[in-house]
Amino acid sequence: MRIHHPRRVAAVAAATAAVAALAVTVPVAANGTTTDNTNAARHAIVGGKARNVILLIGDGMGDSEITIARNYQVGAAGRLAMDTLPLTGEYTTYALNQETGKPDYVTDSAASGTGWATGTKTYNGAISVDLRGKPKATILELAKKAGYRTGNVTTAEVQDATPAVLESHVVSRDCKGPVATTAKCAVNAKENGGAGSISEQEVAARADVLLGGGAAYFGETITAGRFAGRTVLESAKRSGYQTAGTAAELARISPHSKDPVLGTFAPNNMDLEWTGPTPTKTGTAATTCQVNTARTASQPHLSTMASKALQILDTRSKHAKKGFFLQIEGASIDKQDHAANPCGQIGETVEFDRSVQLALAYQAKHRDTLVVVTADHGHTSQIVEGPTEGVTATLTTHDGAPMTISYATAPITGSQQHTGTEVRIAAKGPQAANVLGITNQTDLNTTMRRALGIR
Numbered sequence: 001m002r003i004h005h006p007r008r009v010a011a012v013a014a015a016t017a018a019v020a021a022l023a024v025t026v027p028v029a030a031n032g033t034t035t036d037n038t039n040a041a042r043h044a045i046v047g048g049k050a051r052n053v054i055l056l057i058g059d060g061m062g063d064s065e066i067t068i069a070r071n072y073q074v075g076a077a078g079r080l081a082m083d084t085l086p087l088t089g090e091y092t093t094y095a096l097n098q099e100t101g102k103p104d105y106v107t108d109s110a111a112s113g114t115g116w117a118t119g120t121k122t123y124n125g126a127i128s129v130d131l132r133g134k135p136k137a138t139i140l141e142l143a144k145k146a147g148y149r150t151g152n153v154t155t156a157e158v159q160d161a162t163p164a165v166l167e168s169h170v171v172s173r174d175c176k177g178p179v180a181t182t183a184k185c186a187v188n189a190k191e192n193g194g195a196g197s198i199s200e201q202e203v204a205a206r207a208d209v210l211l212g213g214g215a216a217y218f219g220e221t222i223t224a225g226r227f228a229g230r231t232v233l234e235s236a237k238r239s240g241y242q243t244a245g246t247a248a249e250l251a252r253i254s255p256h257s258k259d260p261v262l263g264t265f266a267p268n269n270m271d272l273e274w275t276g277p278t279p280t281k282t283g284t285a286a287t288t289c290q291v292n293t294a295r296t297a298s299q300p301h302l303s304t305m306a307s308k309a310l311q312i313l314d315t316r317s318k319h320a321k322k323g324f325f326l327q328i329e330g331a332s333i334d335k336q337d338h339a340a341n342p343c344g345q346i347g348e349t350v351e352f353d354r355s356v357q358l359a360l361a362y363q364a365k366h367r368d369t370l371v372v373v374t375a376d377h378g379h380t381s382q383i384v385e386g387p388t389e390g391v392t393a394t395l396t397t398h399d400g401a402p403m404t405i406s407y408a409t410a411p412i413t414g415s416q417q418h419t420g421t422e423v424r425i426a427a428k429g430p431q432a433a434n435v436l437g438i439t440n441q442t443d444l445n446t447t448m449r450r451a452l453g454i455r
């Protein structure tokens, strides 16, 4: 006799409904419910080269941050788009101590980014330089050199660590514009014969698409060289860039033009998607998140920028021998985790997940695309039973159940800490099997280079 367990049936139905709502192409079986997944897994293992690589980085998006967003948005038995990639592993993220060369177990986004972008472990704060400050070639630079189209998209300042590691090399992540570079990265400063600030190097790198915040640094004045006395933005315009400062301007940029696109939509980081309760020592009443009505309407969402970047790169590479490399970062998952803002963090994760959905939809039509979804390090937020030694807030999830989230690595007025945990790495497409098991963050660099056939 067959026994139907009502709760399990309901859970499976809920998972199916959530996946259907997201319109992803992966069979529900890939989520491991009741069917034998052996064949689906076998089919997901594809060797050979990829025409395109789309790398999606959820900054600070550890397993805990993913679980929090999933519970809230689609329920405990639901699946986010990022949960549907067929091959999943975990990778280690540690940095190195600059003096001793020993592991520094908790990485920042700079050392972490240098790891996946260049394949070299380095110290916290380093932007694609090794322990001695020597520049290391990045996956974006190598891809561009090999004839691929390239793109770099973030919700942070485009000079922030994750986008910066792809297109610049400085000894400190603080050297975003010429002013800070003179003060903190003398060896990189233009007036000392260096390549200049992160902003200047990004302009020189000429990726097809660079989108995010950080307009403030492009207003700073260049200290030496061909564009001395001009702002970084003027130097970009004079060297052939198309620029956009609003979502409307971005929409008007033709994907057919060959000129590089620089879109900066906020002076610093872009506005948040959601708002919600501030955690307290004694917790909060259960509540829900709200759309951030204070968000600047002219700013594009991450998924809007991701969609435009994909359109431009796809169009430009359509009749070419080589495809493209595109990085898309959900940056403020990390920043709102630092700020102990649960709804801020979840809203950014959900918007990041929409970008994952776009990448998977593209991959469904272009099977020779490798999609990788991962994080750069873990973070503070934890799902807990009730009030902790830190601060907590309670949210009512998609399940209609309370979920208490704790931040306990800094006072509410301070900045919550990164953690040294390994984080999820999931992939689909050629070379995806190389994320399986436990790998090192630097291995992702090898996987992407192998996929694109570049050394």
Ligand SMILES: [Zn+2]
Pocket (backbone or CB within 6 Å): 060, 109, 334, 335, 338, 418
């Ligand atoms: Zn951080």
